[in-house]
Amino acid sequence: MGHQASAVTDLHPRLQELQAKLAVSPLTRINDPELTERQLELWIKRDDLLHPIISGNKWRKLKYILNHALHGGADCIVSMGGAYSNHLHALAFTGKALGLKTIGYIRGERPSQLNATLHDLLDWGMELRFVSRGEYRQLRDYHDYDSLPGLQPGQYWLPEGGATDLALQGVAELVDEIEINFDTLAVACGTGTTLAGLLASPLTRLAIGVAALKGGDFLIDDVQQLLNKQGMTSQADWRILVNYHFGGFAKTTPALLAFMQDFQLRHDIELEPVYTGKLLFALYGLIRKGYFPAGQRIVAVHTGGLQGKRN
Numbered sequence: 351m352g353h354q355a356s357a358v359t360d361l362h363p364r365l366q367e368l369q370a371k372l373a374v375s376p377l378t379r380i381n382d383p384e385l386t387e388r389q390l391e392l393w394i395k396r397d398d399l400l401h402p403i404i405s406g407n408k409w410r411k412l413k414y415i416l417n418h419a420l421h422g423g424a425d426c427i428v429s430m431g432g433a434y435s436n437h438l439h440a441l442a443f444t445g446k447a448l449g450l451k452t453i454g455y456i457r458g459e460r461p462s463q464l465n466a467t468l469h470d471l472l473d474w475g476m477e478l479r480f481v482s483r484g485e486y487r488q489l490r491d492y493h494d495y496d497s498l499p500g501l502q503p504g505q506y507w508l509p510e511g512g513a514t515d516l517a518l519q520g521v522a523e524l525v526d527e528i529e530i531n532f533d534t535l536a537v538a539c540g541t542g543t544t545l546a547g548l549l550a551s552p553l554t555r556l557a558i559g560v561a562a563l564k565g566g567d568f569l570i571d572d573v574q575q576l577l578n579k580q581g582m583t584s585q586a587d588w589r590i591l592v593n594y595h596f597g598g599f600a601k602t603t604p605a606l607l608a609f610m611q612d613f614q615l616r617h618d619i620e621l622e623p624v625y626t627g628k629l630l631f632a633l634y635g636l637i638r639k640g641y642f643p644a645g646q647r648i649v650a651v652h653t654g655g656l657q658g659k660r661n
């Protein structure tokens with residue numbers, strides 16, 4: 351864990367202070383006759399329990415991005431997301447806690463009734479700029495922290511979903527926290543940055559990403575590029591499942607919702623339909639197909655995102 355210790359020393363004092371308020375997320379074992387029968391163990395790394403508000407992988411990703419921004423003297427983070435964005439939600443809260451101004455480009459017109467997510471963004475002082483879908487797509491072309499045209503001094507650009515290679519280190523720390531030996535790590539993918547972060551840990555040997563959106567094949571290249579940018583070659587054997595999107599990003603089916611309800615009832619772990627519901631559905635699908643050899647220990651990452659369900 352030497353690499354981690356030195357990174358923590360470099361952490362900006364304001365981030366250290368915020369981090370001290372976060373829990374170490376627990377690891378919960380899923381007890382299920384179906385698993386016992388197949389001699390499999392399924393554990394869930396409960397990043398949904400990191401903090402009452404900044405849940406999940408978004409903190410992990412933001413940590414070293416914001417460290418870079420703070421050390422570079424930034425006083426404002428500019429980013430983008432949909433009206434239910436977990437990324438903007440975590441950014442607005444974190445920005446406020448760190449004394450950073452935040453600006454969010456939101457896809458689509460300003461709704462006459464703001465949903466719970468947008469309400470929170472405003473409450474935490476984020477400046478909202480609603481842009482057309484076309485403009486929003488263009489914003490996706492800017493990948494570097496200083497690449498957005500018109501950026502003012504002190505402003506730091508953060509692409510959609512916090513998808514930069516600086517995000518990887520914070521996610522990799524999650525793997526170091528898992529206190530059991532495990533075989534496969536599994537996570538839902540939007541941009542694939544969280545999966546890339548898991549792969550950046552030398553402890554990861556097998557990993558599965560479940561694409562939450564349709565046509566997720568591009569994620570393989572994106573994950574590889576993120577690793578390359580950090581000069582990393584993963585030793586892991588990893589794949590991305592692209593057939594568990596249920597019609598596309600944020601789309602659901604009755605089968606998905608029924609699965610989630612059943613899972614929640616039996617295990618008392620709340621899921622949401624955009625990411626974690628699809629992840630667990632896919633894992634149970636693989637388990638039933640006999641994909642995992644007997645004796646495997648699978649750790650699924652609960653990336654949080656429950657705030658998006660309030661809307």
Ligand SMILES: *Cc1c(COP(=O)(O)O)cnc(C)c1O
Pocket residue numbers: 406407408436437511538539540541542543544545625626653654655656
């Ligand atoms: C954003 C998000 C993801 C996807 O993370 P990526 O790093 O973009 O792949 C997964 N789960 C939840 C709950 C999220 O909010």
